[in-house]
Amino acid sequence: MATKWGIASSGLISHDFVNAISILPASDHQVVAVAARGLESAQKFANTFKIPKAYQGYDSLVSDPEVEVVYIGATNPAHFPIAKLMLEGGKHVLCEKPLCMNMKETTELVELARQKNLFLMEAIWSRCLPAYQAVENEIKKGTIGEVKNVFVTFGKKIEATRLHTKELGGGTVLDLGVYCVQLASLAMGKVAPKKVIAGGHLGPGGVDESTSATVLYSGNRTATLVTSSQVDLPDEAYIVGTKGTIKVCYPMWTPTEIETPGGTQSWVLPTGNILPFNYGNGGNMTFEAQHVRECLLDGLKESPLISLDETLIIAQIMQDIRTQAGVVYPQDG
Incomplete structure (x- = not known):
């Protein structure tokens, strides 16, 4: 069964993450909804990637029963409130780095994820x-x-x-x-x-x-x-x-x-994305998405990486x- 993603924010990094998911098999990953502060932005994003649902605001995303895990690509100060909302609503979370603005927010979010027994990962794709x-x-x-x-x-x-x-x-x-x-x-x-x-x-x-x-x-x-x-x-x-x-x-x-x-080791970037990436080596985001899927399938609440x-x-x-x-x-x- 495919991992069903919700996307919080329709900015450049969210574009690249969904673009990277397009490289992976549809049988493994499906983006089922996107939410943004403005409905027009969410709809445009949804049209670009053929995402079924577009929401204004993040409350609708957290209440969507089809969404299993939420990727948060909003600006840094928005990470904490959006991630907290998603965890409180029972969603697993992959949140862009930095996870939060400071130690106080980070500690609260980690404690909440552990209390709710939900997967939370800072999106350090490296x-x-x-x-x-x-x-x-x-x-x-x-x-x-x-x-x-x-x-x-x-x-x-x-x-x-x-x-x-x-x-x-x-x-x-x-x-x-x-x-x-x-x-x-x-x-x-x-x-x-x-x-x-x-x-x-x-x-x-x-x-x-x-x-x-x-x-x-x-x-x-x-x-x-x-x-x-x-x-x-x-x-x-x-x-x-x-x-x-x-x-x-x-x-x-x-x-x-x-x-x-012992010598040089090298790897080839994943290819097959449907659109150009905004940031260099964007195809590498496939590894992050796949890692989250594997963690969820294994029932993990934290990434071993x-x-x-x-x-x-x-x-x-x-x-x-x-x-x-x-x-x-x-x-x-």
């Missing part, structure tokens, strides 16, 4: 990719020995209003830095760090345009994370161990190639970085 699973396997095999250092950057010249506006949940840490943080977390064994030392520069909108963070882990291990919306950084990652190095090639958040001491405990760790690191940079959101009050 973790579902063959490249990332290969990285984790190489580390576990001891290919590079004990991991001691991680160096990762994510920077793009981005002028999008949402990234520079506090009320829209802007800032490089939440949008770009989450990918750096999760990669460091993966390399360091998915444990909480001992300390975060960070700083950054704020733009006119009061959110970070660039940050640099040193994350200190037990065992004399260190991760260095750099973000920017002002310049194009290398957007690569290096995981350095006592016996060698793994390079996660550009684009490190959705790679198709890694370099290891990105657990809710690790989501809490990632949220705390991001909060530490952006607050040390001087960013305070309305949700922090």
Whole structure:
């Protein structure tokens, strides 16, 4: 039986997620409804992807008995209220990263999902990719020995209003830095760090345009994370161990190639989407959708690739970085 998806928000990332689902067998995945703040937007989205139902507002989506799991692709500040609504209504949730704006919201959402015994996953699609699973396997095999250092950057010249506006949940840490943080977390064994030392520069909108963070882990291990919306950084990652190095090639958040001491490993992007993607390597979102389906079929309430405990760790690191940079959101009050 197909996994039946509802889509919350009709923006660019939701477009890419549904476009990726179109690559997968219809016998496994069906998008049965889409909801947006405006009915016209929802209907346009539904027409584009031949989705049977379009709703204005999210209450109708949560009350639709056909919807099994909801993908949330709204702006950052809307993640928490929409996800809370869906969980309270008995729906499983895959929510775009960052899951929430801060630790307070993240903790409440995780506790609610566990209380309701529902599946909740932060949509860090990187973790579902063959490249990332290969990285984790190489580390576990001891290919590079004990991991001691991680160096990762994510920077793009981005002028999008949402990234520079506090009320829209802007800032490089939440949008770009989450990918750096999760990669460091993966390399360091998915444990909480001992300390975060960070700083950054704020733009006119009061959110970070660039940050640099040193994350200190037990065992004399260190991760260095750099973000920017002002310049194009290398957007690569290096995981350095006592016996060698793994390079996660550009684009490190959705790679198709890694370099290891044993040689280069590469993968081909999934193809067959019905429309062009808005973001690079969008076909890789198929792995995320399929992973959620497999979790639901197995009766899991958390992803083994990105657990809710690790989501809490990632949220705390991001909060530490952006607050040390001087960013305070309305949700922090």
